[in-house]
Amino acid sequence: MSSHIARILFVEDDINLGFVVRDTLENVPFDVTHCTTGLDGWAMFQNHPFDICLLDVMLPQTDGFTLARQIRAVNTQIPILFLSALANKTDRLEGLRLGADDFLTKPFSIDELILKINIFLRRTTVNPGIQPLTQPVLDRQNLTLSINGQRQILTHRETDVMAYLLDRPNTLVRRDELLLAIWGDDDYFMGRSLDVFISRLRKRLAPISTLRIENVHGVGFILRQ
Structure with a gap:
């Protein structure tokens, strides 16, 4: 022991x-x-x-x-x-x-x-010698996302979207809610921009296998932890 x-x-x-x-x-x-x-x-x-x-x-x-x-x-x-x-x-x-x-x-x-x-x-x-998986560390002020000690520089929009989802883990966030909160509008073109940013963030979160952004078709997104 x-x-x-x-x-x-x-x-x-x-x-x-x-x-x-x-x-x-x-x-x-x-x-x-x-x-x-x-x-x-x-x-x-x-x-x-x-x-x-x-x-x-x-x-x-x-x-x-x-x-x-x-x-x-x-x-x-x-x-x-x-x-x-x-x-x-x-x-x-x-x-x-x-x-x-x-x-x-x-x-x-x-x-x-x-x-x-x-x-x-x-x-x-609990598992000595095995590197534990970490949650992402988001620094809003400096626009960085740290995962397993690796720091990535985000855009302002990526930071805003990531922060909004991290504040609501395992909760359905509706597309219109997210668009209004971040862009102040929910028209078609803003929606296409949102899809681009979600795609980018999925790639950034790839090192954490237990953390993912799920798409609920036609409704919104869920950050699963």
Whole structure:
């Protein structure tokens, strides 16, 4: 049986909360490295191996979203879990778009946190030595799509369409809904453009065999995960 203790990068600027969470996690036991700024968290990530990252969003120097972008740029596999007082839908979606695996709102249950950590660790270690399949990491601001560590540059339209579908996995998105949301119109010529972009995105997603864009003839599309 492996004696490996999971290594956690924990970035939280609230000293009291940081002490309580770290102390509790170390009793599980986990090996916890606690940083209080985004800059320190990034420096630590670059110089030490970790199995999972727990990131606050509102951090001094470098915020949690920026830190997550930096981590995802060099590692598309490591689980990232946001712990934040920001509870609105926009912030949660932004965190997930950046490649986070989950978003816990403060105050959170420490038991739930431990449960989620164990779930994500099992997912990444269930088949040691086998490269796990990853979800695409979409960076809207820089128009890039990262798959298995390979970054592709997208057009603005490709980015918009991909983001819209990623926000609605395993859900039928109607053609007219997608056209109005992205192009602001649903006429014939816009529809033909949409088909071109869907075709391009299918090719870009080809490296992930478990992720595909299905066409529901005459109705719309479903991003299957």
